[in-house]
Amino acid sequence: xxxxxxxxxxxxxxxxxLSENLRVIGRNLFPxxxxxxxxxxxxxxxxxxxxxxxxxxxxxxxxxxxxxxGILPMHAFETVLRLLSGFAIAAVIGVTxxxxxxxxRRAEDIFLPLVSILAPIPGLAYAPLFLLWFGLxxxxxxxxxxxxxxxxxxxxSWTGVKAVKEIWVRSAQAxxxxxKRLFRYVILPGALPYILTGMRLGLAQAxxxxxxxxxxxxxxxxxxxxxxxxxxxxxxxxxMAGILLIAVIGLLLEKLVFEKIERYTVVRWGMITA
Amino acid sequence: MPLIEVKDVSLAYDTxxxxxxxxxxxxxxxxxxxxxxxxxxxGCGKSTLLNIIAGFLTPTGGEILIGGKKVSGHGMDRGVxxxxxxxLFPWRTALGNVAFGLEMKGIGKExxxxxxxxxxxxxxxxxxxxxxxxxxxxGMQQRVAIARALAYNPAVLLMDExxxxxxxxxxxxxxxxxxxxxxxxxxxxxxxxxxxxxxxxLADRVIVMTPHPGTVKAEIPITLPRPRDxxxxxxxxxxxxxxxxxxxxxxxxx
Numbered sequence: 001x002x003x004x005x006x007x008x009x010x011x012x013x014x015x016x017x018l019s020e021n022l023r024v025i026g027r028n029l030f031p032x033x034x035x036x037x038x039x040x041x042x043x044x045x046x047x048x049x050x051x052x053x054x055x056x057x058x059x060x061x062x063x064x065x066x067x068x069x070g071i072l073p074m075h076a077f078e079t080v081l082r083l084l085s086g087f088a089i090a091a092v093i094g095v096t097x098x099x100x101x102x103x104x105r106r107a108e109d110i111f112l113p114l115v116s117i118l119a120p121i122p123g124l125a126y127a128p129l130f131l132l133w134f135g136l137x138x139x140x141x142x143x144x145x146x147x148x149x150x151x152x153x154x155x156x157s158w159t160g161v162k163a164v165k166e167i168w169v170r171s172a173q174a175x176x177x178x179x180k181r182l183f184r185y186v187i188l189p190g191a192l193p194y195i196l197t198g199m200r201l202g203l204a205q206a207x208x209x210x211x212x213x214x215x216x217x218x219x220x221x222x223x224x225x226x227x228x229x230x231x232x233x234x235x236x237x238x239x240m241a242g243i244l245l246i247a248v249i250g251l252l253l254e255k256l257v258f259e260k261i262e263r264y265t266v267v268r269w270g271m272i273t274a
Numbered sequence: 275m276p277l278i279e280v281k282d283v284s285l286a287y288d289t290x291x292x293x294x295x296x297x298x299x300x301x302x303x304x305x306x307x308x309x310x311x312x313x314x315x316x317g318c319g320k321s322t323l324l325n326i327i328a329g330f331l332t333p334t335g336g337e338i339l340i341g342g343k344k345v346s347g348h349g350m351d352r353g354v355x356x357x358x359x360x361x362l363f364p365w366r367t368a369l370g371n372v373a374f375g376l377e378m379k380g381i382g383k384e385x386x387x388x389x390x391x392x393x394x395x396x397x398x399x400x401x402x403x404x405x406x407x408x409x410x411x412x413g414m415q416q417r418v419a420i421a422r423a424l425a426y427n428p429a430v431l432l433m434d435e436x437x438x439x440x441x442x443x444x445x446x447x448x449x450x451x452x453x454x455x456x457x458x459x460x461x462x463x464x465x466x467x468x469x470x471x472x473x474x475x476l477a478d479r480v481i482v483m484t485p486h487p488g489t490v491k492a493e494i495p496i497t498l499p500r501p502r503d504x505x506x507x508x509x510x511x512x513x514x515x516x517x518x519x520x521x522x523x524x525x526x527x528x
Binding site for chain 1: 328329330348349350352353354356358360361362363364365374375377378379406407408409422423426
């Protein structure tokens, strides 16, 4: 009797959770649905020529066609590879400089003025210089992505290390931690919420500059190149497919990488709330 | 030979308002397994003195010997518990926090976790070994902090108002628990507080400090049998005596 009651309440609870999930999905999907409907109306009314403003059906059939043909995945692969290479450079150098700035007065005196001046300049403004110095192709593109996305990582690592609580440092020192282990076991985890924020902002920077520089650097593949190239042929459906794919990849990186890392670290530790 | 010798310790520092004598000529000895309370109003230099003993501050005069060795900087012969609950590392479980000192000592994982678990048992938190600090109440966090400071077996435990931020009922529980821990471990403890009743409950000897400049005004042994009854006449007499030294007594003896 009691077992049955428990079973009922469990399945009821599962039901409640399911409908709760559906509500959340619905709430998130609703604005997109509205935009899709407006888009479709504009396309059907032919406010712009059909060639320049394709219907959703045309966009998604292009998306499907290019995906199945392996063209879109290849472009996406190249772009993600450049993104992650550039971002990896930015993460390593950015965290290093940021931490140095926070730990050493001299490093702060040297880097802070430079970083403060260079950071607010739009990433694309550096692109011509990088292309002149390093030629065309992957190298300048990756380098520029790394350079530009480094700044938010520097700033946040710097702030994060400065925000590490003095009492953690004192406790660790009292328990015999030398400088090296203090850094590894206290400073780094203590600064992690900020470092992760910096990386998130850095990745967003990386996306912005990469898509643009892919056109300028005359690389043979890449979503940026695809989108700009499609303009020549008035293939707006291909452009839209490329834009949608960028959104999807960005969302996946956020959900599958950053949120996972956060949930496993700073959220689990109660250092930030989910 | 006493375990700890505090010899004419002074600390002066400069402020915009001029030179301030935080501690002036503090002198006392401590035997092994003694429980000593430093009592005084805020600004009397009791926390400063504790931080000097802990090695976080360097005295401008005098010296401190522990086991005949002069203190310079922090060291693993001393364990420290602060008032702030945030002293625990949020990224480590209760067990991981307690094992930290042992890890720094280079003790292997299995052994240090076994020792850490024993320490958590001592403060009755073995069930929460795998909890992160943010899931623990303030009182529990302070108990983890005590276990953490004891785990690597320092000669002295230094405690800076560890229960001051707790509510009154939890504080009473914690004082009983600390008295038990002290009885079990026989640890030498220096305990800073501004709470006179707390000092009378815990201490073998109370050192009364007064501010401007921060000096040791009196040393009062407390020989009441343990466990102590905070409502007994003798207990209240000791409290009254301490309050008189602090100039806060109701009887205008002076």
